[in-house]
Amino acid sequence: MVAPGITGRTRPTKVKKQAAAQKRKRNDVDVEKLEQAVAELDPKNASYKDFTDLPLSEPTKQGLKSSHFAVMTDIQAKAIPLALKGYDILGAAKTGSGKTLSFIIPVLENLYRLQHVGVDAGLGALIISPTRELAIQIFDVLYKLGKHGHMFAAGLVIGGKSLEAEKQALTRMNILVGTPGRVLQHLSQTVGFNVDDLKMLVLDEADRILDMGFQRDVDAIIEYLPKERQTLLFSATQSRKLSDLARLSLQDPEYISVHAEDKTATPKSLQQNYIICPLQEKLDTLWSFIQASKKSKILCFFSTAKEVRFVYESFRHMQPGIPLLHLHGRQKQGSRLDTTAKFSAAKYSCLFATDVAARGLDFPAVDFVIQVDCPEDADTYIHRVGRTARYNRDGRGVLFLAPSEEEGMLKRLEAKNVPIELINVRQKKRQPIKDHLTHMCFKDRALKYLAQKAFITHVKSIYLQKDKETFKLKEYDLEEYSASLGLPGAPRIKFLEKDKVKEKKQASRATIELLGSSGESEDEENGLTEKKAKAVRTKYDRMFERQNRDILADHYKKLIRGRDTDGEPNSGNEGKNTKAVADGNEDDFLAVRRRIPAEADLSDAASDNDDTSITRAQKVVHLQGAAQPLIVDSNRREKLLKSKKKLLKLKDKGRKLVYDDEGNPHEVYELEDENDFKAKGLPEEQRQKYFDVERERVQEADVEDKAAAKAKRKEKMWKRKQRERMEIEEAEDPGVELDDNGEDALANFRADAEFSDESKSDGGKEAQKKKPNKWSQSDSENDHKSKKRKKGKRNVAQHTVEEPRTLEDLEELAAGLLG
Known part of the structure; x- marks a missing residue:
């Protein structure tokens, strides 16, 4: 056995590790003194001012000392003693009054006295906040306050981070800070995440x-938690609803409202101030305010993320001279953290944000809070404006209200x-930016798309508001608002169209008849006019005018163009539902109301000047190489300009030219002038x-061809007779001597000479023909020699004999042959 005090390590254990191991055991904690001191607290009768009194x-x-916290605020002085004694608390205080420390200090102290430390202890406290940024801020305060000796394992679980990494570390946590969605996800999916021994539950911004928005998630979380626990609720605007208290299983809660009086x-x-600003003038006013407050820290609130993105991108291109930032829920978690860090550290900056930044976030030294879009209720206004004037600092809030929103919102705030x-607002210093936005949207298609989405989402946010007394959608000038964003017209909003269809369906027939008899328009929002009904209307008139609005209405409006009472077509009112024949006029029978040209007949449609075929503004395009211009009067024609293959059909085809001796161009098949043709006589005579x-030309060519054929035949016959004559001479010549190979040398010489002459006369065109057998050669001998040549075994040398010129040469040749 190993001697006591001796380990198997080769190196000595470090002193720091030994101290850390002893510190983790917590044997030196005097819990009894702390328990006795907490029991002696009397929070209802006594008053506490400093943290040292607790x-x-x-x-x-x-x-607390390292973070320079010495004096408690009102909410801290009342809430911390009660929380230390284990009471359930409903705390309400103004924004910036220090509510975060009011629940972080009790969480650390209660778990410290219970020695709820280590992996085996499990989760002891759960802190839930509505937004990720607020959860990060709470965790930072918890870390700064607890890193000086507390041994708790604390974790942060929010959306946008690695789920697997959180699962691995979650089972070791003693204190957890998170958002409702991610906490519920871990409770339902993470194996080993035990909350049965939970001691404290804290809800920051409890009203939200x-x-x-979070009711379903919070109810599901409460089902996992034990009922025997301490619950703390804090917010700037607290609720006392019995239903909320029953859902959270609160036991005799203490309600603390330090600013109730x-x-x-x-x-x-x-x-706090507000200005009356119509919807179409809000961006002009905001731009002018930013230009006048460049050396300030400004926070601007909008109702939707698309508005934030559009205002940020458009203002950034216009370069206001102050750093611009934007924050909304559609961003990734990394960019959201970077934005909050940059705005917190900046001295002068402007942040465009949604209500994500409205609750709990502590941005230091914010000078102005501008609420460009009206908040949904008074509580949201209080939370928004609470981002400034924190911890007894000065601040200013400005609210933009449309004329229709003023009365209802002021009642809620009062x-x-x-x-x-x-x-x-001083009109002299207000700078309109409508033209700049229009120009930028015209040049940048992405910015125009953002403007369209901003318009639609803003209208939808107004449409979905619960407070219909404040937000009256019909009293907003949406056309002017779309123009202020730089758009050429208001985008189509589908949910408004569906509401109008529902209203028409639900309206009684008597109401429809009353509207028709008074001459009111069916499409008042589009500014269209309808022909007044007849003075006397029978039941048959009503029967024939009735239609199925679900099936025929849209199709009928597309087919028939609207007409005034004088029979002239209304430009741009194609969708108007009118009668096909007005007042029995025979001119309207089979009249063309709408013409859709076929794609294959583009060239014919371009040359057609009929006014009835034009359903929009025409645009004449002159194509290079085309005799006639192209008329663009539809979206199909505009797409046609992008296709080179289809444009070739509209262009003139190429022509092949020939040039005469004088250099003048002419077509290959050039038509003769009519006057010149008539001058030559009648057509029959010319034919x-x-x-x-042509007959004379053919006869002359025929004579030439016959003479050439006759000469060719004569040449062929002469060659044949020459060969026959030579064969007869060779057969009749006696006393012919043979050489060593048994061949006639003179005959071979003459044959070679004749062959060379024939080859020269033919110009090398005729192939060499096979030599005929000599009189001294047999067929078998010739065949035998030919086989030897083919096998390549033996090469017979050809004797080259010079032509004898004199008798002496001939005798010398004969003597040589005889040996």
């Missing part, structure tokens, strides 16, 4: 977490004790003359 542990005191629900150092004053000329 029975806190040494690590917590070190954390308990509303309809105050005359205002917002800080006194906050100056009921919440929010003081706000009306101010006016007969043409036949005669």
Whole structure:
């Protein structure tokens, strides 16, 4: 056995590791003294001002000292003692009053006294916030306060981060900060995530977490948690609904509202104003305000993420002279963290944000909070404007209200004790930017798309508001608002069209008849006019005018163009539903109301000048190489200009030219002038003359061809007779001597000479023919020699004999042959 005190390590254990191991055991914690001091607290009768007045542990005191927290705020002085004693709390206080420390200090202290530390202890406290940014901010405060001696394992679980990494670390956590969606996901999916021993549940911004947006997630989370626990709820606007308290299983909760007796629900150092600004002038006013406040820190709130993106991109191109940032829920988590960090550290900056940044976020030294879009209720206004004037600092909030929103919103703010004053904008300093936005949308298609989406989402946000007394969609000038965004016209909004169809379906027949008899228009929103009904209308008139609105209405409007009472077509009102024949006029019978040209007949349609075929503004395009211009009057024609293959059909085809001796171009098949043709005589005479000329030309060519054929035959016959004569001479010549091979040398010489002459006369065109057998050769001998040549075994040398010129040469040749 190993001796006591001796380990198997070759190296000595470091002193720091030994100290850390002892520190983790927590044997030196005097829990009994802390428990006794907490039991002696009397939060209902006594008053506490400093953190030193409370029975806190040494690590917590070190954390407060390092963060320079000494004096407690009102909500901290009342909430922390009650929370230390284990009461359930409903805390409500103004924005920027220090609610975060009111629940972080009790969480650390209660778990510290219970020694809820280590992996085996499990989860002891759960803190839930509505937004990721607020959860990160709470975790940062928890880390700064607890890193000076507390041994708890704390974790942050929010959307946008790695789920697997969170699952692996979640089973070791003692304190957890997260958003409702991600916490519920881990409770339902992560194996080993145990919440049976949970001691504390904290809901920050509880009014937002308990509303309809998070109600389902929070109810599901509560089902997992034990009922025997301490619950803390904090918010700037707290709810006392019995239904909410019953859902959370609160036991005799203490309601703390330190500012309930105050005359205002917002800080006194906050100056609040509002201006009357129509919807189409909001961007002009915002741009002018940013230009006048370049050396400030500004936070601007919009209702939708698409609006934030459009305003950020358009203002960024216009270069206002101040750093611009944007924050909304559609961004990735990394960019959201970068944006909040940049805006917190910036001295002068402007941040465009949605309500994601409206709750709990602590941006230091914000000078202005501009609410460009009206908040949905007074609570949202209080949370938005609470991003400034924090911790007794000065701040200013400005609210933009449309004329139709003023009365309803002021009532809501008055009921919440929010003081706000009306101010006016100096028209001289207001800079209109409508033309700039129009120019940018015309040049940049992506920016135009953003403007369209911003318009649609803003209208939809107004449409979905619950407070119909404040948000009256029909009183907004949507056409002017779309023009202020740089758009040429208001985009189509489908949900509004569906509502109009529903209204028409639900309207009674008597109401429809009353509208028809008064001459009112069926399409008032499009500005169309309809022909007034007859003075006397029978049941047969009503029967024939009735139609199935679900099936025939849209199709009928597309086929028939609207006409006024004088019979002239209304330009641009093609969708108007009118009678096919007005007043029995016979001119309207089979009249063309709408013409759709076929794609294959583009050239004919381009040359057609009929006014009835034009359903939109015409555009004349002159194509290079085309005799006639192309008339563009539809979307199909505009697409045609992008296709080179289809444009070739409209262009003239190429012509082949020939040039005469003088260099003048002529077509290959050039038509003769009519006057010149008539000057030559009658057509029958010209035809007969043409036949005669052609007949003479053919006869002359025939004579030439016959003479050439006759000469060819004579040459062929002469060659044949020459060969026959030579064969006869060779057969009649006696006393012919043979050479060593048994061949006649003179005969071979003459044959070679004749062959060379024939080859020269033919010009090398005729192939060498096979030599005939000599009189001294047999067929078998000749065959035997030919086989030897084919096999290549023996080559017979040809004797070259010079032509004898004199008798002496001939005798010398004969003597040589005789040996």
